[in-house]
Amino acid sequence: MIKINNLCKSFGKNHVLKGVDILIPEGNITAVLGPNGSGKTTILKILLGLVKPDKGNVFWKQRITHGDYSYRNKIGYLPQIARFPENLRVRELFSMIQDIRQQPSDLEPLLDAFKLRPLLNDRLRHLSGGTRQKINTVLTFMFDNDLFILDEPTAGLDPVAMIQLREIIARKQKEGKTILFTTHIMSLVQEMAQQIIFLLDGRIYFQGSVQELQKLHGEHNVERAIARILEVNEHEGVLDSVQPTASTL
Amino acid sequence: MIKTLKYSFYDLARSNWTYLYMLFYLLTALSLLFLSNDLSRVIVSLMNIIIVLTPLIGMMLGTMYYYNTRDFAELLLAQPIQRKSVFLGQYLGLSLSMTLSFLVGLGIPFIIYGVLVSSEVWNFSMLLLVGVLLTLVFAALAFLVAAMFENKIKGFGVAIVVWLSLAVVYDGLFLLAMMLFESYPLENAALGITLLNPIDLSRILIMLKLDISALLGYTGAVFNKFFGTSLGLLVSLGALSLWVLAPLGLFLRVVKHKDF
Ligand SMILES: Nc1ncnc2c1ncn2[C@@H]1O[C@H](COP(=O)(O)OP(=O)(O)OP(=O)(O)O)[C@@H](O)[C@H]1O
Ligand SMILES: [Mg+2]
Numbered sequence: 013m014i015k016i017n018n019l020c021k022s023f024g025k026n027h028v029l030k031g032v033d034i035l036i037p038e039g040n041i042t043a044v045l046g047p048n049g050s051g052k053t054t055i056l057k058i059l060l061g062l063v064k065p066d067k068g069n070v071f072w073k074q075r076i077t078h079g080d081y082s083y084r085n086k087i088g089y090l091p092q093i094a095r096f097p098e099n100l101r102v103r104e105l106f107s108m109i110q111d112i113r114q115q116p117s118d119l120e121p122l123l124d125a126f127k128l129r130p131l132l133n134d135r136l137r138h139l140s141g142g143t144r145q146k147i148n149t150v151l152t153f154m155f156d157n158d159l160f161i162l163d164e165p166t167a168g169l170d171p172v173a174m175i176q177l178r179e180i181i182a183r184k185q186k187e188g189k190t191i192l193f194t195t196h197i198m199s200l201v202q203e204m205a206q207q208i209i210f211l212l213d214g215r216i217y218f219q220g221s222v223q224e225l226q227k228l229h230g231e232h233n234v235e236r237a238i239a240r241i242l243e244v245n246e247h248e249g250v251l252d253s254v255q256p257t258a259s260t261l
Numbered sequence: 262m263i264k265t266l267k268y269s270f271y272d273l274a275r276s277n278w279t280y281l282y283m284l285f286y287l288l289t290a291l292s293l294l295f296l297s298n299d300l301s302r303v304i305v306s307l308m309n310i311i312i313v314l315t316p317l318i319g320m321m322l323g324t325m326y327y328y329n330t331r332d333f334a335e336l337l338l339a340q341p342i343q344r345k346s347v348f349l350g351q352y353l354g355l356s357l358s359m360t361l362s363f364l365v366g367l368g369i370p371f372i373i374y375g376v377l378v379s380s381e382v383w384n385f386s387m388l389l390l391v392g393v394l395l396t397l398v399f400a401a402l403a404f405l406v407a408a409m410f411e412n413k414i415k416g417f418g419v420a421i422v423v424w425l426s427l428a429v430v431y432d433g434l435f436l437l438a439m440m441l442f443e444s445y446p447l448e449n450a451a452l453g454i455t456l457l458n459p460i461d462l463s464r465i466l467i468m469l470k471l472d473i474s475a476l477l478g479y480t481g482a483v484f485n486k487f488f489g490t491s492l493g494l495l496v497s498l499g500a501l502s503l504w505v506l507a508p509l510g511l512f513l514r515v516v517k518h519k520d521f
Contacts, residue, residue: 020480023520058280060338060339061338062335062338062520062521063520063521064518064520081342081343081344082341083449084340084341085340085341087339089339090337091332091336091339093332094332095332095333095336096333096336097268097269097272097330097333098272098276098329099271099272099273099275099276100268100271100272100275104268104271104485108264108268109324109336110338111264112264112265112266112342113340113341151336179292186317217333218322246377256482
């Protein structure tokens with residue numbers, strides 16, 4: 013279980029997270045949603061220790077992650093923006109990360125799934141955006157992690173790769189792994205996520221199952237339900253006056 | 262750390278900049294050797310080039326490399342390794358590749374010329390040592406500046422200003438101060454100020470080694486008078502080493518508390 017307590021983070025005057033509490037059960041697929049700039053990436057990066065919180069704690073497997081680095085050997089992270097050393101070849105990038113992690117890896121089936129085998133000897137700087145994203149995906153899933161953190165994993169993927177990605181995620185969940193992802197594609201949420209965390213104005217606006225969200229709004233479509241939240245918010249005007257619980261909706 | 266170093270180095274070993282840099286020193290050394298038969302004079306000319314250009318190029322390549330690898334560093338930082346290892350590895354990878362370019366570029370022409378069997382071999386070694394130290398100093402300064410400024414334009418601007426201050430403005434201000442405070446005993450102050458400039462230190466280091474008092478300049482002469490030649494060499498070498506460690510330590514500190 014991942015437990016996040018009272019997380020606060022500001023970048024200068026920009027108060028991105030204003031006290032966020034999250035519980036993520038083991039073995040679940042959780043979607044972190046929210047408008048652009050609402051702090052989704054920031055939360056994921058705090059989990060990884062890339063961003064240091066101003067306040068609050070993250071517990072994973074009953075341990076505080078802050079100040080530690082070894083816990084990351086059980087996490088696969090797919091960053092929102094994929095950039096690699098320009099002059100290395102694809103093959104060398106994989107062996108570099110393997111070399112750094114020193115863990116058993118399962119590269120071959122992933123190379124086939126994303127049809128990357130013909131590109132193994134290409135220079136990373138010549139690759140298209142979607143191909144980079146595929147490589148990013150392979151890097152994330154090639155190790156046997158307990159937790160997968162995916163920041164907009166579908167960005168730039170073609171439909172074939174998208175299907176592969178969904179299958180991989182579903183398979184990992186069956187194996188009992190925990191998956192945490194952000195996306196703006198609601199059909200993906202509806203199809204895959206068991207839990208939704210909706211961030212708005214620095215707080216958790218909604219945390220619960222997809223069904224709960226649908227029931228709350230009398231909408232079967234997650235996209236509509238989310239749009240409803242945002243509309244209500246605009247009517248209320250001052251966001252801070254809204255209680256950050258689902259009950260006020 | 263060794264692993265990040267290794268792959269940074271591989272990456273840079275295939276960068277055009279690395280070879281351009283090597284070629285530059287190769288051609289410069291070749292033409293100077295071709296134009297003059299006096300080895301010690303060639304060494305002095307090269308010194309004048311090295312103490313200005315090595316810092317400039319170290320500064321530029323350092324900032325560029327940091328910004329270029331910044332996004333990739335994010336992926337490395339998400340691996341089970343310490344921040345310090347990631348960034349120290351990158352710094353050492355860059356320093357190693359620049360150092361090798363420098364050594365090979367200057368080394369080949371001089372070795373062909375026969376410097377190894379000449380009386381100038383130790384002076385030449387000192388030149389190489391100073392060039393390497395300056396590379397380490399300014400790559401560390403560059404990383405520090407780049408880590409402090411998210412904005413690339415600002416970062417490059419500050420890097421240029423740092424280089425200009427140490428390479429050009431410093432001399433002017435120094436002269437001005439000498440003229441203004443002519444009547445005061447300035448020697449100790451001059452000594453202190455010299456320690457604050459790695460470029461001046463490098464110049465003094467080579468001049469002390471070459472034992473050319475005419476080219477020591479004011480600060481060099483003070484240095485020589487105060488410490489004598491051999492102690493002077495040691496002191497300036499020590500100060501230069503501190504100039505590597507201080508910005509590097511600061512850089513690691515900045516990076517430790519940074520958000521990526
Ligand atoms: N390192 C940083 N320095 C300064 N501001 C930052 C930094 N990282 C994020 N921010 C700011 O924090 C806010 C939240 O950013 P974040 O990337 O977490 O949003 P997001 O929810 O992931 O958005 P998107 O849907 O566009 O990916 C933004 O306003 C962003 O500008
Ligand atoms: Mg984001």
